[in-house]
């Protein structure tokens with residue numbers, strides 16, 4: 389079958405026959421049709437497919453298409469575990485049609501491509517490692533934000549769409565979250581239902597930890613009536629209003645758990661505030677950050693984008709009362725959680741505000757310096773204004789935790805211009821079945837390279 393002709397009416401219904409090329413960031417692969425780049429979802433590199441264009445205007449620089457018929461499948465292809473993981477279906481997953489090892493190879497290729505192209509680093513042997521406790525890439529999501537359609541059914545958005553696909557059951561949901569049966573209930577007066585379970589698969593300690601469940605509802609209209617369907621006993625419910633988080637029943641927060649030096653620590657996370665979604669990820673990242681930065685007693689540490697204080701907690705223990713930790717976070721609720729979580733550690737100061745504003749102010753007014761620095765920004769990355777402060781702050785080591793290879797590569801490029809080189813990088817599959825991946829890059833000042841760890845490979 390040939391492709392749609394330019395300017396042809398109804399062209400989005402015509403199928404394109406495509407030879408699928410390399411994977412690209414975002415959960416799709418690259419193909420070409422009459423010289424034009426087509427980003428194809430539901431396909432794998434090397435496949436021959438028929439694809440339905442979903443964005444294919446005559447003047448579009450590139451097109452988007454969904455593979456709807458696989459003429460020559462890749463050896464990596466598997467049957468998606470969820471019936472909704474198909475063209476036009478739920479957009480929550482990108483790679484259910486690839487085996488788990490293949491998904492990890494695809495993610496490694498994306499990271500390598502970005503780091504090589506944008507930042508000039510060579511990572512031939514990079515692998516994406518599973519998160520401890522991962523079970524076949526399923527049943528891991530301890531937090532899901534469901535949208536509610538006009539009839540009150542909860543679901544997820546299709547890819548690049550605001551529509552809602554009802555999701556009665558999500559195979560990625562942690563079993564404790566599935567027990568809430570969010571997608572099988574009717575939600576009245578609500579536009580968003582965010583389900584959170586904590587203690588699920590948390591690091592083992594001597595005391596068994598009960599699972600905590602919290603449901604945060606966003607009303608459809610500011611003063612509209614919201615009614616909650618019956619939920620399992622002990623489930624907390626909160627309402628997110630423009631004035632703040634309102635308790636409906638139970639608590640407005642959950643206790644997340646990590647182990648520090650073998651001892652359990654509980655960290656409060658309010659509402660739908662940030663916490664790693666995979667039950668093994670927070671512990672893994674905490675251990676990796678402490679391993680690569682190896683903070684010493686009496687050192688000064690910076691935790692940027694600190695959330696509820698996961699890394700600040702580890703850094704505070706490591707540097708001790710003779711040291712200092714400065715944590716910067718823009719979300720007030722997260723800072724207030726961190727204040728409780730770090731209660732009793734007078735050597736930690738918590739700054740509320742955007743890192744790009746707060747950090748220059750602290751440098752200008754207090755002559756801020758750091759021995760150890762942790763950056764864990766959202767997807768957009770830290771950006772030039774923050775990374776360019778490295779020569780002023782002069783940390784001996786930086787751990788950059790990133791959930792986006794593109795912004796990571798860009799920022800590592802800025803870091804190199806600022807006199808810092810990548811001395812290590814590991815990648816973790818903290819979001820199986822999706823295109824997302826978590827990286828921890830280690831940066832050291834260029835003059836310290838003699839003692840730096842070699843890059844993988």
Ligand SMILES: C[S@@+](CC[C@H](N)C(=O)[O-])C[C@H]1O[C@@H](n2cnc3c(N)ncnc32)[C@H](O)[C@@H]1O
Nearest residue numbers: 662693694695698717718719742743764765766
């Ligand atoms: C990926 S999360 C990391 C949180 C924490 N490090 C953890 O592991 O739990 C990113 C955090 O950065 C915060 N944030 C986003 N943009 C920010 C900015 N410009 N300045 C400071 N914090 C920001 C978010 O509220 C969120 O808590």
